[in-house]
Amino acid sequence: MTDTLVRPDTAPATLDAADRAALGDSVRRLLADRCTEADVRRIMDNESGHDAALWRALVELGVVGLTVPEEHGGAGLGPVELELVMEEAGAALLPAPLISTAMASVLLDGERLAKIADGSTIAAVAFVGAYDWAGRSDVRVAGDRLTGTARFVPDAAIADLIVVAGEDGVFVVERCDVTITPLPVFDRTRRMADVAFHGPATRIGDSSCVPTARDIGIVALAGEQAGGARRMLERTVAYATERHQFGRAIGSFQAIKHMAADLLLESESATSAARDAARQLAEGSQTKDAAIALAAFACADAFVRVAKDGIQMHGGIAFTWTNPAHLYLRRARSGAQLLGDGNHWRERYIQALEAQA
Amino acid sequence: MTDTLVRPDTAPATLDAADRAALGDSVRRLLADRCTEADVRRIMDNESGHDAALWRALVELGVVGLTVPEEHGGAGLGPVELELVMEEAGAALLPAPLISTAMASVLLDGERLAKIADGSTIAAVAFVGAYDWAGRSDVRVAGDRLTGTARFVPDAAIADLIVVAGEDGVFVVERCDVTITPLPVFDRTRRMADVAFHGPATRIGDSSCVPTARDIGIVALAGEQAGGARRMLERTVAYATERHQFGRAIGSFQAIKHMAADLLLESESATSAARDAARQLAEGSQTKDAAIALAAFACADAFVRVAKDGIQMHGGIAFTWTNPAHLYLRRARSGAQLLGDGNHWRERYIQALEAQA
């Protein structure tokens, strides 16, 4: 078996440069219209953290089914396009279960896939066992039955279907068969829940797709972080250009200017890492494990740093709730714990390099 | 047994503030006169790295016998005064075996001590076994015989006496009974040699004083590093004030000014750490292990950072051999490996904190 493609059984199409640019543009336009800062704040204050109308618009644009094969009603595209879309999602702080559905798209089969693509099902993915990076979940598999609790499952509270992925295989469980406990989260643009299992579950596959699902998740998240970092830097540079102190734009002071230069290096490096990981995953490169690991920590670290230093560069205005800077920091912090933290992925990176050598 | 004082059997005198200031002044004056940059470069280029006349002057000032009890012809002072003297030594990049003789003063007995104080003997200390932090030496003890090689022993090539300190006790070996191989070193103000033992050795004590000898070494080294950092910062600030580019002193640019502010924090913290470790060692404080460990890594890191960033702040002029900036970096780098590196002492620090808790 190979885990080099999004799905072992379908080769993802790859758009040419012009179509790729058009895809990015269309997502950017949609989000500029439907996912403004005011929209983000409104959705944050929702109990569910979800906006069904916005999700519907994303379905219609084909973004939700982006990596679902065409035969199941999706766009049949791959990691490269997913990463591109996620850069826009990150820039706009889009509160929507795109990473979850992208990971689920790798794990689900025929009809369930079609329902992801047409928007009638939202799926959340719980990694368990060896794939639960921090070892917080205690889900046990006995035959086709699941018990125990999966912790910190993104988007579980709005999911119709919970996909459980671990070394014992892939299972789906209907919402009605689990107990979902939404968690109070620091980043309200990315909701989490604990999911308790009481037995009923359907095994839909072995564990062979699980690494790819996680890799797709990393690529999507890395794209989000690269896009978030870039937008936060743009906002900060714009503010530093317009804000005057001591009769000068604060961006003319070396203290601010030099921080901005360092952040550009972070943000551009994140973009390079995310895109390279996407490309290597799409191509099934021999060195993709290293590329994925690199993107995982480089993009997370970059987004946190750009958001952190960006607030500092703003000064007092960014210490207020009404300024959006802290929303980027919250998003950066949540992403940095989602599928493994920096130390975890630096360790996996060096393991991958050792394996390559 | 107690290892809270310099020697278990002698309480070190402590000078009052005025006498302490006078001691510092007298050392500073001597070094300003006899250990100029030109002197340091001349001694660096010596084969031995040693200047007997300068050493003699230090003996006469009482610096060499500073921590030797008065009954053996020393000044009978303690870690606090040693630290103070070493700040001046570090500032002047003094190439002289002061740390070695201070450590030896803790380990040696009556007549040998007197010969340290009167300058007729130079002693080098080789930590072996559990006290060899990096585990590079392979000295074996069989009864009163020593075999194997102690590596990276500071000042061994000019020593009359090698003091071997480990968990099996303290031994002295005459120069004529060992093979000394001087090592080519990056910091030529601090020479090292490998010392091969061929049997003959005299046991002069058990291991009870060994930790104190190492602690005294750390305090002396920390003082040197704090003094070196401070002087390097002063030089850098002076250059940044006098050097003009773009019609302005470069120190008026935030890029330089803000680095200088950060370095002041490093350099002042190093001074605080070194003095606190000296005080706690002198007082036999319950928390002295933590204080020693803190000084060990804080002062080493601070000196390296001030020297490193100081070169950067100078610009091209500091990339030349004739500018003394690199001499500070060399000295900082050698000190950082002398009695344990930063990671080693951070680990020991947290062990000390655990033991305190």
Place this chain on the structure above:
Amino acid sequence: MSSGITDEALRAEVAAWLADNWTGLPAHHESFGRDPRSEWLAKVRDAGWATPRWDAEWHGRGLSNEQARIVERAFAAVGAPGAGQDRSNLWANTALAHATDSFKRTIVPQLLAGEVGMCLLYSEPGAGSDLAAVRTRANKVEGGWRVTGQKVWTSGAAVADYGMLIARTDWDVPKHRGISFFFLPMKQEGVEVRPLRQITDESHFNEVFITDAFVPEENLLGPLNGGWAVLQTALAYERSVMGDAARGPRSGAGGPKGDYSLLGLAQEAGRLDDPIVRQDVAQVIAWRVLNKLNTQRAKADMAQGTSSPIMSLGKLAMSRILHEEARVRTMLLGPESLLEGPEHPRAEDANFLSLNAYFTSIGGGTDQIQRNIIGERVLGLPREPEIDRTIPFRDVRAG
């Protein structure tokens, strides 16, 4: 100045006074606004312990610095507040040094007893790092001035009786030379206080909207248009205490506090066997301890009459400590750090700190401004050329 009393006699007198008078305070008190401890503080003031270094005219005893510390230590030993305000009370010091005679006779005793609530009206939306760019205007009218403008980052404004205000009184001179300093009465129409929501979702600060508010002539401190110098002395008081004063995690249940709290958290979280964690925890604790050692050394230097460069480093040091501690706390907690709210106090601490660290690194002068100050005033590096220092404020570009 020598008061003629011996150290022993002074020690005995203050001990006896405390024995007679000190019975403790109500358990809870709010630190802004009118001080509920006023009754006690008035007693301390009247006994001469509030301001032992000042003359009797100002409720003091004309003691030397050394003797005043005897008084302070005696109060500290029993936990009684109120002594030594001649060093610590920003408001009273500022008023005594700069207020008109008539005003300070009224206000200084009240300030020493905490009978009036105070707030600071310095920063504006357009004047943060650059306080001299304030655009709040005070126009001369009969008997005083009429003030209009907007202030931000004001603590305690809602319960304050006076605000220490800087406002522009001359627009046709360079910016530092057209500012005056006032005690603005807060309880009047024309002063509106709105809470400011912080990124931590708390509201410790306010915006203050001032519209045609009146400040009487006698409430001017220092000369008209000489407010910049008054402000500098007031800011110096603040800065000298800032390094120690950074606020820690807000939760009461987040494990042991203080310099070594990270060690406890690492242990609790079962992470203390990880060598990487051990290095990071050691480094953050080390910075905390070094900052404390620096401060002790600075205080010792100052006691000996030497000026110390170290004091000004405290705030900058604390800023690095807090941001780095937030990072390490987050690393220790892993996914648990995604949570917030009172049921997750350790996560709450880590997240709160990750945001509240900016209170130290931005508030009261950003780290960048702090580095300027250290570079120029401590290390003596040359100032940056200031393009707006010599032109009339009207012509300065703002935004």
Place this chain on the structure above:
Amino acid sequence: MSSGITDEALRAEVAAWLADNWTGLPAHHESFGRDPRSEWLAKVRDAGWATPRWDAEWHGRGLSNEQARIVERAFAAVGAPGAGQDRSNLWANTALAHATDSFKRTIVPQLLAGEVGMCLLYSEPGAGSDLAAVRTRANKVEGGWRVTGQKVWTSGAAVADYGMLIARTDWDVPKHRGISFFFLPMKQEGVEVRPLRQITDESHFNEVFITDAFVPEENLLGPLNGGWAVLQTALAYERSVMGDAARGPRSGAGGPKGDYSLLGLAQEAGRLDDPIVRQDVAQVIAWRVLNKLNTQRAKADMAQGTSSPIMSLGKLAMSRILHEEARVRTMLLGPESLLEGPEHPRAEDANFLSLNAYFTSIGGGTDQIQRNIIGERVLGLPREPEIDRTIPFRDVRAG
């Protein structure tokens, strides 16, 4: 511009030419001074491969960028040097763009064949970051100029035939407007070259003392007093290749080289089981790989005709990488890092790198200057007010 040749035909032609002509080069060559590969390079030039994008007049073939890359790739595939100098040859590009007609007819062919040695005479002891502050003077005389001054940081000066020189030709205008750009003949009395001892104890650079040296009229590049603009285009060439070009450890025996060499060193040193080491090694390797990915992306962007902000980041990135790699190498070696000399190649590498990293972080514009450039030219942040930009150079404070 289209040359009319198809890709296939071009590919065939260059392959055939290489098959006929390329037989390899002498194993060893010195990279400064007269190029011993001149005979080969002259052949490449005359065949039109040295400058395929240029017109036939300048030994080129008027190929498009894409077709020129076909030529370059064909040369690279067999390891033959000399192709594509229309992008890489600093000297020839500068001369072609700015030299007088008569001078460039002589010099450009020689430069393409490496028949003349070149060096840069920009920096001075008082003009490092601030190149526009040069004080070397060129005074007009019959038939040319007489030059007097001191230059530093000159590579290859001892074997150079010409130096690209900036010198002041007008002292009564602001600094950028009184500079001229020359090809100074180096082999003359009045030009003295002294090796400069670096902190690494090497001497790759020289000081050049110029005393009344003569430069003929036709060796002026660009307009008189218009040298600043010429310099800018020359510097742009340099900067665009700097990110990749930082020199690594000098020892030949210091373990595997390249992006992953730290991994090999850690293994060799028996330190790869230490989790702290693993984190640090991973991070440094990551930075190297990220820098490479950034550069690839920049090149791809430029190939598509978009300008890329990433290119300018390479040097800054490399500076961090080298300093940090020196730290990690030192940590890996422990006390072994105290040593130097050829018998201790791993220590030699670590120590050399700890010093030579400044070649990248200071040389060719300090990191601080790079951050200015990135902030201003890439991010579009406003320039710092420059106090000496508008005053006559005579009046500028120097030191």
